[in-house]
Amino acid sequence: PSKTKTVGPDQTEMTIEGLQPTVEYVVSVYAQNQNGESQPLVQTAVTTIPAPTNLKFTQVTPTSLTA
Numbered sequence: 001p002s003k004t005k006t007v008g009p010d011q012t013e014m015t016i017e018g019l020q021p022t023v024e025y026v027v028s029v030y031a032q033n034q035n036g037e038s039q040p041l042v043q044t045a046v047t048t049i050p051a052p053t054n055l056k057f058t059q060v061t062p063t064s065l066t067a
Contacts, residue, residue, distance in 0.1 A: 019047050020047065021047050021048065021049050021050060022046065022047060022048070022049055023046065023047055024044060024045070024046045025044070025045055025046075025047065026042060026043075026044050027042070027043050027044075027045070028040040028041070028042045029041045029042075029043075055067055
């Protein structure tokens, strides 16, 4: 599915939310005015997997550790 977001002429950045981890997204950016639309700038990005949280070590020795 595709989504369209229109921003004002002074806006130089935006955040795209609601993405899924490890998915490739293709973003196209166009300039638009009364004369029409520019050629797109197309960029591809892959979202990452969230880092683990609440990691605790229960046993640490000189040669090993248990999480």
